Amino acid sequence: MNADGVGESDPTGVVGDTTGMPTTDGLRPGATDKGTVPNTRRSGTPTTDGFRPGATDKGTVPNARRSAGEVVFVGAGPGAADLITVRGAKVIAEADIIIWASSLVDAALIADARPDALIVDSASLSLEGVQPLYQRAKDEGLLVARVHTGDPSIYGATAEQRRLCDEIGLPHRTIPGVSAFAAAAARMDAEITVPEVSQSMILTRLEGGRTPMPERETVRGFAAHGATMALYLSAARNKVLQEELLAGGYPPETPCIVGYRVTWPDELMLRCRLDELSAAMAEHKLWKHTIVLVGPALAETGIETRSHLYHPGFRHEYRKAEGEAPVPGPGTTHRKARP
Numbered sequence: 001m002n003a004d005g006v007g008e009s010d011p012t013g014v015v016g017d018t019t020g021m022p023t024t025d026g027l028r029p030g031a032t033d034k035g036t037v038p039n040t041r042r043s044g045t046p047t048t049d050g051f052r053p054g055a056t057d058k059g060t061v062p063n064a065r066r067s068a069g070e071v072v073f074v075g076a077g078p079g080a081a082d083l084i085t086v087r088g089a090k091v092i093a094e095a096d097i098i099i100w101a102s103s104l105v106d107a108a109l110i111a112d113a114r115p116d117a118l119i120v121d122s123a124s125l126s127l128e129g130v131q132p133l134y135q136r137a138k139d140e141g142l143l144v145a146r147v148h149t150g151d152p153s154i155y156g157a158t159a160e161q162r163r164l165c166d167e168i169g170l171p172h173r174t175i176p177g178v179s180a181f182a183a184a185a186a187r188m189d190a191e192i193t194v195p196e197v198s199q200s201m202i203l204t205r206l207e208g209g210r211t212p213m214p215e216r217e218t219v220r221g222f223a224a225h226g227a228t229m230a231l232y233l234s235a236a237r238n239k240v241l242q243e244e245l246l247a248g249g250y251p252p253e254t255p256c257i258v259g260y261r262v263t264w265p266d267e268l269m270l271r272c273r274l275d276e277l278s279a280a281m282a283e284h285k286l287w288k289h290t291i292v293l294v295g296p297a298l299a300e301t302g303i304e305t306r307s308h309l310y311h312p313g314f315r316h317e318y319r320k321a322e323g324e325a326p327v328p329g330p331g332t333t334h335r336k337a338r339p
Contacts, residue, residue, distance in 0.1 A: 069137040071144040071165055073152040075177015076100075080263035081108035083183070088175045095145035097133055104149040106264070127160055131168075134161075138170040151179040154203060155232055180291040181230035184259035187269050190298050192228045196305040198297040200227035206234035206241050223248020228295035235290035238281040242274065245294060250274055255300070257293040260286050271300070 072091045077083035084092075092098060093112045100110055103123040113119060120133060137144045152158045152174050165172040181203065185192050193199050202222050207213040211233075222229060223245050234241045246252065252275035260268040272280040274294060281290070 069139075069141045069143070069170055071134060071137065071146055071161070071170055071172040073146045073148060073156070073158050073161070073172065073174040075151045075175055075179075076105050076109050076147050076149050077178040078150055078180045078183035078262045078264075079106060079267070081106055081111075083178050083263060084109055085175060085177065088177065091143075091175060092145045092147065094143060096142035097137060097144045098147060099130060099133060099144065100147040101149070105147055109147065127157075127164065130161070131164060134165060134168055134170055138168050148177070151177040154179050155205075180232070180259065180262050181293060183262045184230075184257055184269070184291050184293055185298075187259065187262060187267070188257050188271065188298075190257060190293070192293075192295075192297060194297040194305060198226070198228045198295050200225065202227055202229040203232070204229065205232050206237055206244065208240070209233065209237070219244040220248040223250050226250065226296065228293065228297050231292040231294070234292065235281060236287045238286070239278045241292070242278040245274055245277075250294060254294055254296060255298040257298055258286065258290060259293075260284070260290045262291065 072095075074088040074091050075085070076088065077085075089109075089112070092110055093114070095113065095117055097118045097120065098110055098113055099120045099122050101123045102121045110119065122130060133144065136142065146158075146161065148156045148158065150156070153176070158174065162172055181192075181201075192201050202225070204217065204219065204222055205211075205213070206219050207217065219229075219231070219234075219241065226249060229245075231241065245254075252273060254274040256272050256274055256277050258268075258270050258272065258277070258281060262269070268284060268286070270280060270284070277292070277294075281287075
């Protein structure tokens with residue numbers, strides 16, 4: 001969630017219970033100013049093979065591997081503490097240094113941090129403010145959990161951090177997380193891609209804000225496709241957003257889903273028509289931490305198309321066809337079935 005919508009970074013504001021959160025000096029209560037790391041290490045952080053690189057089958061991390069240090073960009077999910085991945089939670093529990101934004105991430109997500117871990121609130125830090133922590137991790141061979149709301153790959157500002165790590169010579173990797181668009185669809189029991197209605201998903205933001213957008217990327221231009229669209233960082237200018245979506249070709253009755261702080265305790269979810277979008281958002285004062293989904297696939301009723309994959313007449317590697325093959329609807333493109 002960002003200052004003007006749901007996203008993956010926000011420099012202001014504190015949310016959730018402050019118990020166990022960093023103090024004004026950036027340290028978790030009880031942590032030392034040096035973030036002392038005991039000589040006895042805990043079990044390794046899982047990777048694709050189940051262990052932190054260099055870990056033995058018993059979970060110990062050899063000193064030779066520790067000397068390199070590592071940053072792990074952890075997707076914390078949309079809000080609820082139990083929507084983080086198992087792998088991400090383990091990295092946080094194992095980390096020597098945890099960098100998180102109190103304005104975006106629930107304190108419960110770092111509640112299992114080691115008592116001696118150095119916990120730094122990045123809500124007021126610039127990239128340059130994080131650099132000394134990465135340098136220290138490189139110099140002392142420490143594991144850093146860089147906790148990002150949602151999925152780090154979506155509006156997460158991780159590319160510049162990876163460049164910084166590369167300049168320092170600090171290894172890094174990413175653990176994905178549940179993004180707000182997926183959480184919002186799940187909360188409203190909606191399918192984003194419905195056969196013959198929409199098979200594409202566009203993730204974007206309204207142009208014209210503080211962050212420059214490529215000239216070829218506009219909400220109006222994307223709307224011309226009629227696909228499902230997820231709009232981040234656009235809530236503050238909801239009137240313009242509605243106008244551009246309509247100008248691009250979405251019909252006024254196109255269904256929309258609006259999610260404010262999705263899966264947080266104070267979550268607000270609502271449905272509306274596209275021509276009612278701005279009024280609905282203004283009524284509820286939704287100007288930040290809000291994601292908007294729009295597209296015909298989001299309709300609650302009236303869609304009767306079905307997946308070919310589960311049609312009895314559809315043949316594939318694991319099942320023979322039974323009866324007539326499914327007939328594609330008008331206005332669709334498809335590969336002709338082989339005889």
